[in-house]
Amino acid sequence: DAGVIQSPRHEVTEMGQEVTLRCxxxxxxxxxxxxxxTMMRGLELLIYFNNNVPIDDSGMPEDRxxxxxxxxxFSTLKIQPSEPRxxxxxxxxxTPQGQISNQPQHFGDGTRLSIL
Amino acid sequence: SQQxxxxxxxxxxxxxxxxxxxxxxxxxxxxxQWYRQNSGRGLVHLILIRSNEREKHSGxxxxxxxxxxxxxxxLITASRAADTASYFCATLTTGNQFYFGTGTSLTVIP
Numbered sequence: 001d002a003g004v005i006q007s008p009r010h011e012v013t014e015m016g017q018e019v020t021l022r023c024x025x026x027x028x029x030x031x032x033x034x035x036x037x038t039m040m041r042g043l044e045l046l047i048y049f050n051n052n053v054p055i056d057d058s059g060m061p062e063d064r065x066x067x068x069x070x071x072x073x074f075s076t077l078k079i080q081p082s083e084p085r086x087x088x089x090x091x092x093x094x095t096p097q098g099q100i101s102n103q104p105q106h107f108g109d110g111t112r113l114s115i116l
Numbered sequence: 117s118q119q120x121x122x123x124x125x126x127x128x129x130x131x132x133x134x135x136x137x138x139x140x141x142x143x144x145x146x147x148x149q150w151y152r153q154n155s156g157r158g159l160v161h162l163i164l165i166r167s168n169e170r171e172k173h174s175g176x177x178x179x180x181x182x183x184x185x186x187x188x189x190x191l192i193t194a195s196r197a198a199d200t201a202s203y204f205c206a207t208l209t210t211g212n213q214f215y216f217g218t219g220t221s222l223t224v225i226p
Binding site: 004035042043045091093102104105106107108109110 | 146147149156157158159160161164166204208214215216217218219
């Protein structure tokens with residue numbers, strides 16, 4: 001079975017550019033999560049969706065960040081305009097149930113983003 | 117914040133030895149999970165323990181939970197070089213917030 005698929009695996013771009021990260025959750029999973037991982041701040045939950053609806057976006061750092069889930073099999077995280085401090089590894093994860101619960105999260109391998 | 121603090125930050129042991137890492141948290145939880153992260157990869161779920169459980173086993177893994185002390189430990193027995201990774205605890209609070217800890221970097225020397 002395919003796991004969570006993220007693209008691209010690596011992205012290098014100049015500050016000010018728009019960045020779009022993509023995620024395909026495991027088929028049949030109802031919840032999707034976006035995380036950011038840095039050495040300084042560790043793993044931070046940015047936003048999560050239940051049944052394609054954003055439930056908690058309190059972790060989104062600022063208005064430059066936005067996330068969408070137009071259907072059950074696709075989500076995007078967009079940064080516009082990007083800044084060097086956005087450099088991090090961004091992970092997407094999914095779970096079968098429609099809420100944060102006792103279900104383990106299944107992670108993709110992340111997108112390593114570098115903003116120059 | 118609720119973020120779990122893990123101890124030690126880094127651990128280096130010989131193959132065959134046991135590895136113990138600890139996680140402390142701040143507020144009441146529904147469950148606590150442990151994940152492993154190999155270099156350059158996503159996190160992989162290892163084990164989940166509910167707040168009303170005290171101990172759980174899965175293969176060479178043993179997890180304990182002490183809600184009175186707000187702490188958990190992960191024991192890996194008979195370690196192997198392939199166990200080299202970072203290990204994270206994650207807590208689901210009673211307020212339905214989900215937080216990862218700071219992680220322990222484990223190196224198992226062949």
